[in-house]
Amino acid sequence: MPILFGVAPFGVIYGVVALQSGIPALAAMAMSSVVFAGSAQFLLAQLVGAGAPLLLTAGAVGLVNLRHALYSASVAPLLAHLPRRWKLLLAYLLTDEAYAAAIPHMMAVKPNTPQFAVAHWILFGSGCGLWAGWQLSTLAGVLIGTQLPPNLGLDFALPLTFIAIVVPMIDSRARLVAAIAAGTAAVTLAAMPFKVGLFLAALAGLIAGAAMPRSIK
């Protein structure tokens, strides 16, 4: 739930930025439902405002969202037993924040237990909460119009929530190494366009963590 407070300011600012880029209010709202990806929507609004070609803009959106493939791989074994309509729905809801809020609880569920059969409801719940929060905050931004709201520092809730989720998960040296590698790489590669650095940094963390010899885990 606290993650919603972190997401809301971004939704409001997205709504304002989209209008400033000349995107009609209705399209800006629809974007939040059709694309449903915070940082990609910001990029979209900027590129539309700059008059970038359609194909380049769509390609940039793909690059920004590459990291979601990692989330997809991460939850895939946990959703394997579900019918296709569930898989489609949960894939649509698979944002950074929904994944972050759900994955510690989902990974704690052991396979072949009664809880495993219902673990996907955790992701469904966090996904729906985030979805509603994103739509409402976008609406607020569109209604506010072209004036940016004052920065109350509420956006800091998002990194704080991620800290609250990640730090307790670091229970082995391999996981600590993964976090340090990913964090260092993300800061080093931050200047790369379209957030490609984020994706590469996450990969670096995965490889560093998995490369740690088992004996010192």
Add this chain to the structure above:
Amino acid sequence: MSIWWLMLASGAITFSIRYSFIAAEGHFQPPGWFRRLLPFVPIAALTALTAPELLLVQGELILGGANPRLWAGLVAIIVAAVWRNTLLTIGCGFAALLVLQRF
């Protein structure tokens, strides 16, 4: 008109990325090294998202007192490590940020 096409294309690309591995599960046998990477996804991806928020100010690495978010973040990391409580972590992080911003 083109904004709607752009929206559809972007939505389709985003959804395809998110659906990719979920759809492929059961249809192919991933190699063992691939499975060994997966437990690190939450930690690696979320740390990659968070570290630049704490260490960079408008793209510049700032480690001193001019970057209150870094110190507030460190307070939050310590609180999270000791008490493992989400609300307490966020509360202490915000409190630290408010205090640090006064100086």
